[in-house]
Amino acid sequence: MMTPDELVQLRREKWRVTGKPVHTLDDARDFIEANGFCLTYPSSSQPPLPLPTFIGAWYGSDEHLPRHRAFLDPQAREATDLMIRLLRARSAYEVNLGDENNSLLLSAAVFPYFYGLVGERNPRQAPKPGPRSLYSQLACDAYEIVHRKGPISKLKLQEDLGKGISAPALDRALAELWSKLRITRVDYHEREGASWDVLQRWAPDAVSEGVNCSVNTALSALLSKYLDCVVAADSTELESFFGNFVPRSKVREAMNALLDARELSFVPVGNRSLIQITQAPVRRSGTK
Secondary structure: EEHHHHHEEEEEHOOOOOOOOOOOOOHHHHHHHHHEEEEEEOOOOOOOOOOHHHHHHHHOOOOOOOOOOOOOOOOOHHHHHHHHHHOOOOOOOEOOOOOOOOOOEEEOOHHHHHHHHHHOOOOOOOOOOOOOOOOOHHHHHHHHHHHOOOOHHHHHHHHHOOOOOOOHHHHHHHHHHHOOOEEEEEEEEOOEEEEEEEHHHHHHHHHHHOOOOOOHHHHHHHHHHHHHOOOEOOOOHHHHHHHHOOOOHHHHHHHHHHHHOOOOEEEEEEOOOEEOOOOOOOOOOOHH
């Protein structure tokens, strides 16, 4: 049994928004490893995704955080710099959620499972355009240059592609590649923008581990880690989050399988029945 206020407080402590800000690289590693997932900035979706934010952990608070075009907020620059240091060190990986300015960060331990969920099973094969392809001709051209010259900044990539390529068109092409984890953002410089590299070259061990992980295994591991991150959630919240990456029917199947195996269980929270990781029974002293 848990009250709604208790759930909120447990999340706030885990998400580092109780006045204990994350300002060092070691603190940032501990934060992302403990939670597995976090958004860069507060979610703009309605209802918002129940997830920690990197900017909230940096401020040590969940009040008055920058939201609209938060990446332009000068107060958020130090937090962004710290996040980029995590990416450079491969202590975290960035995932496209459809908003270039608010990505999802995954810990190094969680990322191979995420790759197993959405990544290409043959990452050595370059993407090719075609009627049934997920990639446009521009995306394939951009991939070829990133593969040949990466890490490469967006500015230099645009120059190599030719003057006729607009910034919005390049953004769409990069999003196509990023969504399938063919490339990843690895650095950022104010003058040249983000730098990109082929993910398989940037993180070969993580990609190899992900390729060898089945979708069912990956989804089960990610569901469990997400619930560890948010303490407890309802089935709709789980489907809303993971439905960004796989069909909701698969999320329900994995969730029900974990419930049947008693790895997950229901917990009353106020008038709601939420799902949590099954707690180990507490043994009384003197018992075996």
